[in-house]
Amino acid sequence: MHPVFEDVRLKPVFEKVRAGERLNHNDGLALYRSSDLLALGYLANLVRERLHGNVTYFNVNRHINPTDVCVASCRLCAFGKKSKDPKAYTLSLEEVWEKAGQGWSEAVTEFHIVGGLHPELTLDWYCEMFRGLKQRFPGVHLKALTMVEIGWLARRSGLGVRATLERLMAAGVDSLPGGGAEIFSERVRRIICDHKITGDEWLEIAREAHKLGLKSNCTMLYGHLENEEDRTSHLLRLRELQEETGGFVTFIPLAFHPANTPLRHLPSTTGFADLKNIAVARLLLDNVPHIKAYWVMLTPRIAQLAQRFGADDIDGTVVEERIYHDAGATTSQSLRRAELLRLIREAGREPVERDTLYRPVRRSEATFTVLV
Numbered sequence: 001m002h003p004v005f006e007d008v009r010l011k012p013v014f015e016k017v018r019a020g021e022r023l024n025h026n027d028g029l030a031l032y033r034s035s036d037l038l039a040l041g042y043l044a045n046l047v048r049e050r051l052h053g054n055v056t057y058f059n060v061n062r063h064i065n066p067t068d069v070c071v072a073s074c075r076l077c078a079f080g081k082k083s084k085d086p087k088a089y090t091l092s093l094e095e096v097w098e099k100a101g102q103g104w105s106e107a108v109t110e111f112h113i114v115g116g117l118h119p120e121l122t123l124d125w126y127c128e129m130f131r132g133l134k135q136r137f138p139g140v141h142l143k144a145l146t147m148v149e150i151g152w153l154a155r156r157s158g159l160g161v162r163a164t165l166e167r168l169m170a171a172g173v174d175s176l177p178g179g180g181a182e183i184f185s186e187r188v189r190r191i192i193c194d195h196k197i198t199g200d201e202w203l204e205i206a207r208e209a210h211k212l213g214l215k216s217n218c219t220m221l222y223g224h225l226e227n228e229e230d231r232t233s234h235l236l237r238l239r240e241l242q243e244e245t246g247g248f249v250t251f252i253p254l255a256f257h258p259a260n261t262p263l264r265h266l267p268s269t270t271g272f273a274d275l276k277n278i279a280v281a282r283l284l285l286d287n288v289p290h291i292k293a294y295w296v297m298l299t300p301r302i303a304q305l306a307q308r309f310g311a312d313d314i315d316g317t318v319v320e321e322r323i324y325h326d327a328g329a330t331t332s333q334s335l336r337r338a339e340l341l342r343l344i345r346e347a348g349r350e351p352v353e354r355d356t357l358y359r360p361v362r363r364s365e366a367t368f369t370v371l372v
């Protein structure tokens, strides 16, 4: 069947996608510059179905943010606070362990743990937190600390990146989330996150982690000051590292939420841009297995549509979310398992509950009844 493309410039891209050929920088630009969203969706869906058939993955996870105190003052962020700010918080180890257990059931297979760059919390403190979590919840996967936090702890401890990662792994960290990559363009980074590690450093820490056998996710923040060139280059740099290490599991495009940030004058992203970013990511990142439509950031409605525009994952139950809600997100903080199933099924996809590394999770009837 030949699709009808309104945008004839997409024809050569279509031929490549049909033949399973790798797309290049100019193809990426052509995709980003096209308004033929249905054609982009058609192409991305072709690739998505080749890789994952009709399945959409989700998981039952809990986010934990131990502290919002952060030495960096990134203009993109509404979450980080200075330690003197009366609204800032830092959980004690006991509080982290207690939070992890709140609402805990057999169901949770992952804790997603990220926070600010705290001026005083040490690598030992984090290791104790992870050991304590593993002791209390031995079956739960710890997806914890972004490359930015790893870089910060490596600097503070004086151990360097490799030894820091080794310590964290020994304490129980099982994989790394994809946050903090933002956009690799240094021109844009200077404005939105000038206190953070550079794009090169983010990639170097990911490389080190992958070399040690630690899998990670990767992200791109869009909808602020970046342009099509920046987005295309960002995706191709991730693809290049993936060729070398094979360590990225999932890519998550993150829509910028301007509320309560110093960039609050910028408009929010549109549904059109959100779906386009999902589709282009699926087409350019041909070596990253999964594309996640993170419902907290996109809204459940767009995350559901994304399952027909290249995404094969919708994230999970989340339970408590702070980073996007501090930046004005109006979505709920948690979705029940039953609601995730409904979103996926109504999109004509087959829901598969997964663990962090995409192994299917089998539930006994008893657990299932509790969850639904």
Ligand code: V47
Residues within 6 Å of the ligand: 076, 077, 078, 079, 146, 176, 177, 178, 179, 180, 181, 182, 217, 218, 219, 221, 252, 254, 255, 256, 257, 258, 261, 294, 315, 323, 324, 327
């Ligand atoms: O690192 C911060 C971004 C990230 C804002 O790996 C903002 O499975 C938009 O990385 N507007 C955190 N974005 C979220 C994240 C993530 C989420 C879900 C799953 C996974 C995964 C990773 O959010 C931050 C930063 O890049 N961010 N502030 C803001 N105002």
